[in-house]
Structures are given as C-alpha cells and as structure tokens.
Amino acid sequence: MKDPRNFADSYQPDFGIDWIPPIPPEDLKRMNHDQLVKYATARKYAELRSDENPVGSGWVLPSWRMVMEAWKKYPIIVILGGQRSGKSTLASRLCVWAAGTIPSAEVRAYHVNEARSIEDQQRFIWDSLPIGIRTMPTKKGVFHSVQYSQKNGFTDNVCILPPLPGAKRGGNILFGNYRQYQQDAQVTEGFKAHLIWADEEVPPKMFETLVYRTTDFRGRLLLTFTTLQGWTPLIQDILGKTRTIHKRRSPLLNVDLPIMQESLSRKGAAIFYFWTMDNQFIDTKDFVSKIRGRSREEVLARAHGIPTKSISGAFPGFNKEVNVVPHDMLPFVKDPEYPVTRYMAIDPAGSKNWFMLWVAVDADNTWWVYREWPDYDDWAVAGNGPEGKAGPAQKGSKKGIRDYVELIRAAEGDETIFERFIDPRLGAAEKQAAEGAVTIISQLDDEDMTVVPAPGVDIDNGLQLISDKLAYDESKEISSVNAPHLFVSERCANFIYAMQEYTAKGGKDEATKDPIDALRYIAVSNPQFYEESDIADANNRTGVY
Numbered sequence: 001m002k003d004p005r006n007f008a009d010s011y012q013p014d015f016g017i018d019w020i021p022p023i024p025p026e027d028l029k030r031m032n033h034d035q036l037v038k039y040a041t042a043r044k045y046a047e048l049r050s051d052e053n054p055v056g057s058g059w060v061l062p063s064w065r066m067v068m069e070a071w072k073k074y075p076i077i078v079i080l081g082g083q084r085s086g087k088s089t090l091a092s093r094l095c096v097w098a099a100g101t102i103p104s105a106e107v108r109a110y111h112v113n114e115a116r117s118i119e120d121q122q123r124f125i126w127d128s129l130p131i132g133i134r135t136m137p138t139k140k141g142v143f144h145s146v147q148y149s150q151k152n153g154f155t156d157n158v159c160i161l162p163p164l165p166g167a168k169r170g171g172n173i174l175f176g177n178y179r180q181y182q183q184d185a186q187v188t189e190g191f192k193a194h195l196i197w198a199d200e201e202v203p204p205k206m207f208e209t210l211v212y213r214t215t216d217f218r219g220r221l222l223l224t225f226t227t228l229q230g231w232t233p234l235i236q237d238i239l240g241k242t243r244t245i246h247k248r249r250s251p252l253l254n255v256d257l258p259i260m261q262e263s264l265s266r267k268g269a270a271i272f273y274f275w276t277m278d279n280q281f282i283d284t285k286d287f288v289s290k291i292r293g294r295s296r297e298e299v300l301a302r303a304h305g306i307p308t309k310s311i312s313g314a315f316p317g318f319n320k321e322v323n324v325v326p327h328d329m330l331p332f333v334k335d336p337e338y339p340v341t342r343y344m345a346i347d348p349a350g351s352k353n354w355f356m357l358w359v360a361v362d363a364d365n366t367w368w369v370y371r372e373w374p375d376y377d378d379w380a381v382a383g384n385g386p387e388g389k390a391g392p393a394q395k396g397s398k399k400g401i402r403d404y405v406e407l408i409r410a411a412e413g414d415e416t417i418f419e420r421f422i423d424p425r426l427g428a429a430e431k432q433a434a435e436g437a438v439t440i441i442s443q444l445d446d447e448d449m450t451v452v453p454a455p456g457v458d459i460d461n462g463l464q465l466i467s468d469k470l471a472y473d474e475s476k477e478i479s480s481v482n483a484p485h486l487f488v489s490e491r492c493a494n495f496i497y498a499m500q501e502y503t504a505k506g507g508k509d510e511a512t513k514d515p516i517d518a519l520r521y522i523a524v525s526n527p528q529f530y531e532e533s534d535i536a537d538a539n540n541r542t543g544v545y
Contacts, residue, residue: 006103007218008194013068013097016060019280053130055093063274064090066260074270079224080305081274087224091197092124098195099171103164107173108196117175121199122153144170181206192216201225204234227307235307236382240265241493252299254477257321273305314463314504317470324496327489330368341530345518346422348440352394357518361529367469369488372495379494380511387506405447421521424453454521462520
C-alpha cells in the first residue's frame with residue numbers, strides 16, 4: 001500500500017532561469033540596431049516573466065543552484081550569507097515552491113519577532129507568489145487563504161495555497177517567531193513539517209526541537225542568517241567540525257574561502273556561504289567600497305557570511321581555510337618523492353585512549369600534520385564551558401602496549417619515522433610488573449619501538465612555538481615568501497577541532513588538551529628536515545641520547 005505521506009525528499013527543487021548578466025555597455029555599442037532590439041525585447045520578456053512568476057520563471061543565481069542540488073542529500077541546510085546576499089530571497093522561494101509542489105505541504109517560517117516576520121519573511125513570501133495567486137478574485141476559501149496587507153502581513157499569520165489536483169488540503173505556510181518560543185517552548189511541539197525556514201539566528205534549544213519536527217515527512221530545516229555575533233553556540237554546534245566541498249578565491253581578501261561545507265559535528269547538515277558581491281539583483285559597488293579596509297573578521301562576516309572565533313582561543317592565528325588542506329594535496333602525498341622528515345608524538349593515558357599525531361617537516365621547515373589517532377570519532381565536543389568535554393574517542397578500549405605498537409605500524413606501513421616523542425612525565429612513570437619496575441618507554445622499547453621523552457619545558461613555551469608557525473602577514477596575499485609554516489590534513493578532524501577550541505585555561509581537564517600536547521612534544525623537540533643520506537636506520541635509533 002502506498003504511504004499516504006508526501007515526503008519532502010521525494011521532490012527536487014529545480015525552478016527558475018539561470019541568471020544571465022546584462023551585456024556590458026561597451027559590447028552594446030558594437031551591436032547594430034536589429035541586434036539591440038532583439039536583445040532588449042528578450043531581456044524585457046525575461047524580466048516580465050520573472051515578475052509574474054518569481055519561482056517558476058525568476059532569475060536563479062549560481063549559489064542558489066548549489067542549494068537546490070543539495071536538497072535531497074541534506075536534511076539541514078544552513079545558508080550563512082553576507083548582508084544583502086540573497087539568502088532570504090532564495091529561502092522564501094523555496095517555501096513557495098514546497099507549498100505549491102508537495103501535496104498538502106506543511107511549511108513553517110520563523111523570525112525574531114512578529115514585526116520582523118511581517119516586514120521581512122511575510123513580505124518575501126508574498127513577493128514570491130505567482131501573480132495569478134496574488135490577484136485571485138477570492139482570497140479566502142475552505143481550502144485556501146492568501147489575504148495579505150503590507151501593514152499586517154498575512155491574515156492570522158498563515159498563507160494557504162489552493163490544493164493541488166488530488167490533494168485534500170492546500171499547501172500551508174504558517175508564520176511564527178522566536179519570541180513566542182521564549183515565552184512558551186510548547187509552540188514548537190507537536191507539529192510536523194515538510195520545510196521549516198528559520199531566518200536570523202535561531203535559539204539553540206529551539207533549533208534542537210525543530211530538527212525533530214521534520215522527521216515524519218523527511219523534511220528540511222533551512223537556516224538563514226548573517227553571523228555578526230561571531231562564534232555562537234549554534235555556530236559551534238554546526239561548524240565545530242566541517243569538511244569543505246567547494247571554495248573560491250575572495251577578491252576582497254585574496255584567499256580561498258569556502259562556499260559549501262559539510263558539517264561533521266551536526267550530522268546531515270550542509271553549510272552554504274552566500275557572498276554579497278554575488279547578488280546580481282543589487283548594486284554592490286557602494287558596499288564593496290565601504291567594506292574594503294575593514295578588519296578581516298568583519299569582511300568575512302559581512303561580505304562572505306563566514307563567522308570567526310573570538311581571540312580567547314590559544315591559537316587565534318589558526319584559520320581552517322588557510323591551514324587545513326585536502327589530504328591528497330599534501331606535497332608528499334601528491335609526489336611520493338617529495339622529501340620530508342617524519343615525526344610522531346604520543347600522549348599516553350591510563351584509563352582513556354592514547355592520542356597520537358604524525359608530522360612531516362620539509363626543507364622549508366614547514367610542518368605538515370598528516371595523521372592522527374583516534375580518527376574514528378570525536379575526541380572532544382562542546383559543553384562544560386569553553387573548555388568543552390570529553391568525546392567518545394577518549395573512552396578507553398583496553399589496548400595494551402603491544403596493541404598500540406601494532407596499530408602504529410599498521411598505520412605507518414613502510415614510512416620511515418625519524419623520531420618519536422612521548423609525554424616525559426607519564427612516559428617515564430614507573431609501575432610495578434612481574435619483571436620489576438617498567439615504564440611505557442621501556443615497554444615500547446621491548447616491542448622494538450624507540451620513543452624518547454619530550455623536553456620538559458614550560459607549556460607556554462611550546463604553545464608559542466606552535467603560534468610562531470602560524471604567523472604570516474594576513475594583509476598580503478599568501479605566497480612562497482608570505483605563508484604560515486603549519487598545515488594540517490583535512491583528515492585530522494580532532495586535531496583541527498583542538499586548534500580551534502583549545503584555550504590553555506582549563507588545565508589538565510581541558511577536553512582538547514591532548515591533541516595540542518602531542519604537537520607541543522614535537523615542537524619543543526626542535527624537529528628538523530634531514531636529507532635522506534643523513535638518516536641511518538631511523539626506525540631503530542639507539543644510543544643517541
């Protein structure tokens with residue numbers, strides 16, 4: 001028997017006409033009279049069709065196509081846009097498309113308060129309706145209601161489109177706001193929706209509730225906002241760990257920035273960044289002139305929709321878009337002959353898993369973090385204040401020394417590791433065994449794996465060495481003479497998260513401490529690049545110290 005529900009992911013938004021830029025004035029001057037008339041007629045017709053049916057025949061920007069193409073794959077679609085970047089226009093058209101395409105569709109739209117709902121969301125929804133709906137002689141019936149005024153928005157905060165053929169009810173767009181939720185959280189309970197659009201930043205607890213309101217219809221939750229508040233709890237939830245799918249070079253900052261990411265910390269979420277300069281519906285020249293010369297953080301947020309973390313972290317110079325690279329683009333992965341000297345660090349523990357990190361150093365003294373373990377789950381997650389809390393990957397797996405050695409050798413394959421470092425305190429701590437007093441260092445040595453204790457220098461000294469590797473002139477374009485000297489494989493998600501979150505204020509209980517400690521052990525050991533001819537039997541170095 002056919003399921004009577006109409007699932008949102010059974011439908012594919014594919015509406016509108018791809019944007020065609022107007023012909024530049026200098027090219028128009030070269031056209032003859034007939035060509036000009038033909039072009040003007042075609043352009044006028046396209047604009048008229050766009051006004052009459054914004055969804056079906058309206059212009060569609062390239063960034064909008066990316067969102068439409070992601071519809072079936074991602075239940076949560078987040079559009080972080082620069083100011084006036086077109087995010088609300090797309091969101092309103094998606095709402096009208098859903099209400100007019102999915103039989104008996106249930107669509108919800110939320111804004112900050114009722115006034116903003118009327119001024120912004122409801123106006124955008126009204127402007128997105130086909131002219132045939134806006135000019136219906138009968139605006140209200142048993143199964144439809146499209147009564148609207150500029151002052152009060154839609155009557156009773158609801159827009160109901162006429163039912164589709166064979167449908168029992170019309171597509172329903174119901175408007176609400178965050179202030180209602182703050183006064184009574186029950187307003188978001190009990191209903192189910194094919195699409196929920198939350199404009200401006202939604203309260204985190206409300207977001208958690210709305211996620212479950214789309215499950216019955218395999219619906220979509222659409223978030224649109226500009227990240228002027230910086231790295232908020234909601235941003236942390238979604239962008240804590242991400243994988244960049246597409247990026248472009250920003251003409252304002254001369255760096256590559258993401259335009260689409262997949263969230264690794266919020267399952268099923270895709271993030272799209274809309275740039276103000278890409279909005280072809282407005283003149284952005286004045287905006288660009290005003291934003292140039294502003295702080296990097298302001299340009300990222302206002303022009304590109306990209307939030308930045310506060311400087312409270314230990315490594316404000318770490319930037320995922322600069323320091324994180326695709327694994328296949330690591331120079332020694334692209335070219336196996338590219339010379340590097342490899343190091344490995346171990347941060348052991350008693351009841352929890354060890355954290356291990358692998359770093360390659362090249363002739364330019366650039367560090368490439370290329371492997372971590374554990375790599376199968378989150379080492380740390382948000383919570384318990386800025387210091388976070390332990391993630392599932394920290395839970396001990398009852399591994400013994402031999403298990404770790406086998407794991408390490410399997411991960412490394414035929415790699416030559418020049419030197420391995422370990423926490424000098426715990427690595428050398430003695431414990432009693434049947435054969436007498438042993439240490440982790442001696443037990444590893446018994447398994448033919450030589451490790452040396454990292455120099456026991458001040459923690460701040462090691463953190464400064466890492467920060468030094470991140471330093472470069474951010475006001476200038478990255479080049480061979482102006483670039484950071486620390487890069488990380490995108491596969492090292494836990495280390496990347498730690499670089500973003502570590503504050504150095506939480507002491508031994510800070511959840512992201514271990515990945516940073518692992519790199520710190522290498523940093524204070526003064527890792528160098530060595531020519532292959534200088535390395536002899538690197539995996540069995542003895543008698544060196």
